[in-house]
Amino acid sequence: MIINKIVKLKRILNDAVSKNKTIGLVPTMGFLHEGHLSLIRKAKKENELIVVSIFVNPTQFGPEEDFGTYPRNIKSDTKLAIEAGADIIFNPSVNEMYPEDSSTWVNVEGDITTILCGVSRPTHFKGVTTVVNMLFNIVEPNKAYFGQKDAQQVAVLTKMTKDLHLNVELVICPIIREVDGVALSSRNTYLNKDERKQASILYKSLQMALDAFRNGQNSVDELETLIKNQISTMHLAEIDYVNIRSFPSLNKIKDVKGRALAAVAVKFGKTRLIDNVILEKKK
Numbered sequence: 001m002i003i004n005k006i007v008k009l010k011r012i013l014n015d016a017v018s019k020n021k022t023i024g025l026v027p028t029m030g031f032l033h034e035g036h037l038s039l040i041r042k043a044k045k046e047n048e049l050i051v052v053s054i055f056v057n058p059t060q061f062g063p064e065e066d067f068g069t070y071p072r073n074i075k076s077d078t079k080l081a082i083e084a085g086a087d088i089i090f091n092p093s094v095n096e097m098y099p100e101d102s103s104t105w106v107n108v109e110g111d112i113t114t115i116l117c118g119v120s121r122p123t124h125f126k127g128v129t130t131v132v133n134m135l136f137n138i139v140e141p142n143k144a145y146f147g148q149k150d151a152q153q154v155a156v157l158t159k160m161t162k163d164l165h166l167n168v169e170l171v172i173c174p175i176i177r178e179v180d181g182v183a184l185s186s187r188n189t190y191l192n193k194d195e196r197k198q199a200s201i202l203y204k205s206l207q208m209a210l211d212a213f214r215n216g217q218n219s220v221d222e223l224e225t226l227i228k229n230q231i232s233t234m235h236l237a238e239i240d241y242v243n244i245r246s247f248p249s250l251n252k253i254k255d256v257k258g259r260a261l262a263a264v265a266v267k268f269g270k271t272r273l274i275d276n277v278i279l280e281k282k283k
């Protein structure tokens with residue numbers, strides 16, 4: 001069932017809650033792929049009613065970014081989401097979420113939103129935290145599902161949930177990849193053939209860093225250099241950042257002790273891709 005209006009969604013959800021049903025929420029911007037579907041399938045296993053939101057959120061795009069051209073296909077998304085276990089597709093209009101007089105923001109302040117993607121996308125996380133907060137308030141889910149693909153988003157939302165004492169459990173799901181290692185992303189459709197081929201260097205370089213770490217290299221400088229050198233072997237790749245930080249606090253570290261996040265953002269032509277691995281010893 002597709003629902004566009006908040007009041008209607010709330011009515012249905014109130015009814016479900018009165019029957020003691022647990023609610024799982026999967027927030028997405030649509031153009032669904034296996035990454036999104038893995039979140040929906042996991043939610044289906046752990047909750048009785050699954051809401052998948054499909055909303056291309058304008059406030060998380062910068063003025064020069066791809067809000068207007070972001071791929072959309074609500075018809076095929078609805079089919080895929082329902083097959084994966086969604087009960088309700090919440091697909092509001094921009095005006096439904098942000099009426100003209102809307103002027104309230106949720107913003108996680110500090111380094112956590114200004115480093116990594118926050119450098120080239122200074123208003124991005126403010127848009128994400130505001131819309132996710134709205135979705136939490138509208139749906140009031142028991143659990144909400146997010147992908148490790150957007151590792152900084154996970155870190156920021158974890159902090160927001162803690163800081164605001166929100167009554168929801170965040171479930172973080174592993175990154176789903178193509179056979180050559182490229183992380184699935186709705187934006188991969190922007191890549192031409194050569195860019196798509198060279199994009200596999202992101203995961204390869206991260207894997208090499210993971211191997212080096214497991215073989216005893218724990219200097220952040222050395223590991224970042226290794227990743228940068230690998231990515232630079234691809235002539236179409238333009239590095240935005242390569243960063244190793246503690247996770248999920250995203251603090252600066254000199255050496256990897258225990259566990260850390262290695263994250264990269266790289267442009268291929270106009271398309272900016274992100275990827276990451278967790279550096280940790282084998283269990």
Ligand code: AMP
Pocket residue numbers: 027028029030034035036038039145146147148149150173174175176177183184185186
């Ligand atoms: P998006 O539609 O890009 O906003 O993504 C919606 C959710 O799906 C976010 O929590 C993403 O982290 C997650 N996601 C996107 N791509 C992947 C992937 N390749 N593997 C796992 N989760 C993903």
